[in-house]
Amino acid sequence: MSDLSLRALARRVGVSQTAPYRHFADKDALIAVLKEEGMRKLGDGMRSLMATEKDPMIRLRKLAMVYVEFARDYPAHFKVMFEYELGDYNKYHDFLEISDKNFLYFRKTVNECLALPGAREIDPAVAQFSAWSMVHGLSVLLMNQSLIKYIKEDHFVHLGERDQIAEQVTEFFCNSLLKS
Amino acid sequence: MSDLSLRALARRVGVSQTAPYRHFADKDALIAVLKEEGMRKLGDGMRSLMATEKDPMIRLRKLAMVYVEFARDYPAHFKVMFEYELGDYNKYHDFLEISDKNFLYFRKTVNECLALPGAREIDPAVAQFSAWSMVHGLSVLLMNQSLIKYIKEDHFVHLGERDQIAEQVTEFFCNSLLKS
C-alpha cells in the first residue's frame, strides 16, 4: 500500500515537491506520523468508552465496534496503520507507545469481563489476544474488497449488511467469555 | 506493500526489463497470479486436512494452524494475498474462485462442529465468519512486526512463543463453540 506519494501530496498542498523534506526526514517519518495520528484517533473513541460504559461486557462490544467502524470509515488510515511496514520502528517511539495504550483498553476490559460472575476460566492473556485477533481480523475482512463479496452471497444474506455482521460476531465473542 | 518491482524481478531472472510484459498484461496480472498461487498453496494444506482429520473439532484447530503457519512461513505471499489490492478483481476469476474454495473448508468444518452434541446454538454464518476473522487476525498480528512486540512483553511471556499463542487462541475459539 505504497500508493501514497510524497510528491503528489506536496502538489495537492500546492507546494514544491521537496518541501515535505523540511518537515519529515523521509517518507517513513511521514508515514509514522500518519500511523500515530490514526492510533490516536482510534484511541480517542476507545478511551471515552472506558469512562462512560461501566458494564465491561457491553464496553467490550462497543470497543470492538469502534475498531470496526474506524476501519470502515477511515480505510486509508487503517491500512497505513497496519499494512505499511516501517523500516525501523524504534525510531518512532510515540507510535509504539500509543499502540500500546490502545491495546491496553482491550486487555483491561477483557480482564474485567473475565472477573464477572459466570465467566469461563480462561487464561486472561489468551482471551486478550483472542479479542484483538477477532476484532482486527473482522475489521480487515469487512474492509477488504476481495473478501467483502462473501457477505453478499447466499450464505450470509440473512446477516444483513456489514454493521450487523460486526455486531453479531462481536456478540458471539463476548458470549464465549461466559459459561453455558 | 508495493516493494515488489517488475524490473527488479526481470533483472533477477536475467532478462530484459520489459520481458515480463510478454507474459503478463501489467503488474496487477502478475500480482493476481501470485495471489492465486498463494491461495492454492494454502488450500493444499487445508484440503488434505479435510480428508485425513475426521474429528471436526481437531480439524478446525489444525485448519487454523495451517493458516497461521502459512502466514509465518510465507509472509511475502500472505501480504500479497491480503494486502495488495487489485484494481479490478473481476478480471481475475481464478483467484476469486480458489479464495472461495479455501473459505469453504472453514465454513464446512465450523458447521460440523456446530452439529456436534454439546455444541452451542449459534448462527452458523456468524460462527463461520468469526472463525475466519479470528484466524486471519491472529495470523496478521503474529506476522506484523509492529505488533509482535506484545508477545515478548511481561503479560505474555508465560504464553511462550508464537506457535503456542496460536495454539491456545485457536483452542479457545474451538471451545467457544461448545457449551459450558
Place this chain on the structure above:
DNA sequence: ACTTAAATATTGACGTTGTCAACATTACGG
C-alpha cells in the same frame, strides 16, 4: 527444408517516484 506466423525478447523513451545537494526566501529573537 524453407517459408511464414506466432511467441518472446530488446532498446529506447515518457512520466512518475523517493531523495539529495545547492540555493533562495521568509520569519523571528537578540
Place this chain on the structure above:
DNA sequence: CCGTAATGTTGACAACGTCAATATTTAAGT
C-alpha cells in the same frame, strides 16, 4: 535591524510501470 533558523525552490539522479518499435527465437505447414 541584523543574523540565524525555518522553510521553500530548482535541478538532478536512479529506479519504477508502461508503451512503441524493433529484433530474435520458436513452431507449424506445405
